[in-house]
Amino acid sequence: xxxxxxxxxxxxxxxxxxxxxxxxxxxxxxxxxxxxxxxxxxxxxxxxxxxxxxxxxxxxxxxxxxxxxxxxxxxxxxxxxxxxxxxxxxxxxxxxxxxxxxxxxxxxxxxxxxxxxxxxxxxxxxxxxxxxxxxxxxxxxxxxxxxxxxxxxxxxxxxxxxxxxxxxxxxxxxxxxxxxxxxxxxxxxxxxxxxxxxxxxxxxxxxxx
Numbered sequence: 001x002x003x004x005x006x007x008x009x010x011x012x013x014x015x016x017x018x019x020x021x022x023x024x025x026x027x028x029x030x031x032x033x034x035x036x037x038x039x040x041x042x043x044x045x046x047x048x049x050x051x052x053x054x055x056x057x058x059x060x061x062x063x064x065x066x067x068x069x070x071x072x073x074x075x076x077x078x079x080x081x082x083x084x085x086x087x088x089x090x091x092x093x094x095x096x097x098x099x100x101x102x103x104x105x106x107x108x109x110x111x112x113x114x115x116x117x118x119x120x121x122x123x124x125x126x127x128x129x130x131x132x133x134x135x136x137x138x139x140x141x142x143x144x145x146x147x148x149x150x151x152x153x154x155x156x157x158x159x160x161x162x163x164x165x166x167x168x169x170x171x172x173x174x175x176x177x178x179x180x181x182x183x184x185x186x187x188x189x190x191x192x193x194x195x196x197x198x199x200x201x202x203x204x205x206x207x208x209x
Contacts, residue, residue: 037184038065040062041065043066043191044067044070044114045115045116046081046117046118047070047117048071048117048131048153049123049153050120058118058153059071065183070112074123074124074131075125079126079138084111085111086138086142086144087111088112091111116148117135117151119150119152119153121152122154128152132169133169136169149171149194150171151171153174154173156175172190174186
């Protein structure tokens with residue numbers, strides 16, 4: 001799927017949807033007394049959600065936890081966002097291999113980076129299961145050892161579609177609406193698990209080299 005003419009997803013600082021102009025969003029992510037709760041500081045999250053109110057709620061919670069948030073409306077846009085991210089990573093690695101400074105990559109090329117995806121399961125055009133399968137296929141075809149954390153964000157009880165989530169290639173799931181504590185603990189624990197697995201695989205490869 002080509003995305004050369006597509007713009008990267010809007011940052012949560014920008015307008016997410018025309019209807020959002022009617023919904024006040026606090027500019028400050030957290031008050032000074034809540035600084036210790038910014039447990040997701042430095043993380044970039046791609047929120048894939050078609051319902052505007054849930055976009056706003058999810059963005060507010062994630063920003064309150066210190067994360068940077070980009071929002072897309074369906075699975076098609078999520079795949080496009082990941083296509084851009086993979087292209088950016090490829091360009092960066094090629095530049096590094098050629099001993100070219102990162103800053104020399106075309107300034108007109110805007111490549112997003114995400115640490116994880118919160119993926120709604122039921123969306124128009126392409127649902128979360130289909131999008132996740134496509135993303136995992138793209139990662140495999142890129143052959144760059146990419147394996148982004150994908151957490152299902154579902155309105156169903158976990159017991160109803162947990163197997164579907166894992167079968168599609170998702171790493172975990174949360175039931176919506178999730179509060180800040182649940183969201184933070186789930187994201188941090190699953191990120192830690194995935195990073196530990198990657199480190200273990202890398203170490204095993206080194207030992208067999």
